[in-house]
Amino acid sequence: MNLSRARSPWVLHYDASSCNGCDIETVACMTPLYDIERFGAISIGCPKHADILLVTGTINHKSLRVLRNIYEQMTEPKVVAAIGICATSGGVFHQSYNLLGGVDKAIPVDVYISGCPPRPEAIIDAIVMGVEKLKKKGKEGLAGSAEASSG
Amino acid sequence: MSFAFSVAGILAAPFLGGLLAGLDRKITARLQGRKGPPIIQPFYDVIKLFGKESTYTNRHQVFYIYAYLLWMAMALLLLLTLQDFLVFVFALTFAEISLALAGFSTRSPYSHIGSNREILQILASEPVLVFLAFALYLASGSFMAGGLFLLGEPLLRNFPLIFAAVLLILTIKMRKSPFDLSSSAHAHQEIVRGVTTEFSGRYLALSEIAHWVELVIILFVVFLFWVDPWWVGILLALAAYLAEIVIDNIFARLKISWMVATAWGWGFGLSLLNILYFTM
Numbered sequence: 001m002n003l004s005r006a007r008s009p010w011v012l013h014y015d016a017s018s019c020n021g022c023d024i025e026t027v028a029c030m031t032p033l034y035d036i037e038r039f040g041a042i043s044i045g046c047p048k049h050a051d052i053l054l055v056t057g058t059i060n061h062k063s064l065r066v067l068r069n070i071y072e073q074m075t076e077p078k079v080v081a082a083i084g085i086c087a088t089s090g091g092v093f094h095q096s097y098n099l100l101g102g103v104d105k106a107i108p109v110d111v112y113i114s115g116c117p118p119r120p121e122a123i124i125d126a127i128v129m130g131v132e133k134l135k136k137k138g139k140e141g142l143a144g145s146a147e148a149s150s151g
Numbered sequence: 152m153s154f155a156f157s158v159a160g161i162l163a164a165p166f167l168g169g170l171l172a173g174l175d176r177k178i179t180a181r182l183q184g185r186k187g188p189p190i191i192q193p194f195y196d197v198i199k200l201f202g203k204e205s206t207y208t209n210r211h212q213v214f215y216i217y218a219y220l221l222w223m224a225m226a227l228l229l230l231l232t233l234q235d236f237l238v239f240v241f242a243l244t245f246a247e248i249s250l251a252l253a254g255f256s257t258r259s260p261y262s263h264i265g266s267n268r269e270i271l272q273i274l275a276s277e278p279v280l281v282f283l284a285f286a287l288y289l290a291s292g293s294f295m296a297g298g299l300f301l302l303g304e305p306l307l308r309n310f311p312l313i314f315a316a317v318l319l320i321l322t323i324k325m326r327k328s329p330f331d332l333s334s335s336a337h338a339h340q341e342i343v344r345g346v347t348t349e350f351s352g353r354y355l356a357l358s359e360i361a362h363w364v365e366l367v368i369i370l371f372v373v374f375l376f377w378v379d380p381w382w383v384g385i386l387l388a389l390a391a392y393l394a395e396i397v398i399d400n401i402f403a404r405l406k407i408s409w410m411v412a413t414a415w416g417w418g419f420g421l422s423l424l425n426i427l428y429f430t431m
Binding site: 001003005007010032035037038039040044045049051076077 | 180185186195196198199204344347348349350
């Protein structure tokens, strides 16, 4: 079971308010050069099917609701990765009046990857680290879901 | 065919279907210049899904997903024991309707779009199978699929146009481009995930297994065109499958109305022409 979990991380990508730099690098992971499908990872559009949520961009008041909605629809075990410096802390925009900051202001984050934008290798590294977390969460059972609602 | 053979076939079908699905992903990756996942990747996916939290929106959905799997297994059993081909077509249709109902039982608009498209796919593809049953009757004087083994010559020889029509609906049944409309496996964000949007965990795994069984069933239908000697039929089915993967990779998705028009126009036309030609 845990082997399968490690070999088949389905990735859901959500753009909170990114400048698309990180999004392009995330999508680059699927291209023939990087091809994350060789590790079994596929990009999936449905939160109910996904294992790893990749969030790019800072969180603002509009995307907060959407992001929480997506996160709550994902089934356990699940992992959240903040991709890029904006998703990690708000980056250069962290003082803007309309922003809340990084993804961890909205939902629990397991993996932080900095960079503006991060290299596709770094994003693959985020997925690999996410897989380790997935295995750990899978072993612990579904008990860890309580933290889902803590903002 | 013996009872033991049929039971073995039912048990082996998901494994065969899963391997074929893995082969599909590998070949697709190679066609796109990627390394691709291992052949047994679909098994990793399904085992993982069994280990995930399973949510459902209501109990009807769960019932219909089980119905999808069980009726698919029933259709395969009917085919393996070489029973009445018409009954097989009904069982297959009921299985697919169950999938559509599982989609309709939720409130998600994406799920509804997927189910609507699934119904249209059934509408487009089933008539060709009924024509195939008719051809079977014309060739052997019976709707029993077992009659093909006594025929002495392959069905393909007298019904090449119906074979072409079956190849056309193979694309629809496998939900591949240009007809990957209902579950949208590749363009993943267009209608989220179509029929399976609201499935999760073990229910998604069950629907995936049912789809593998469906794949084996539809390839078995191709096999029926050349049952004697049997290895030619198997080669025929494999060739059809490989051609399907190539077609999947070189086509864009087409509109749903185009699918119905093609399946009815070409599917009906070729089948009717073949039957007229044969009876005259």
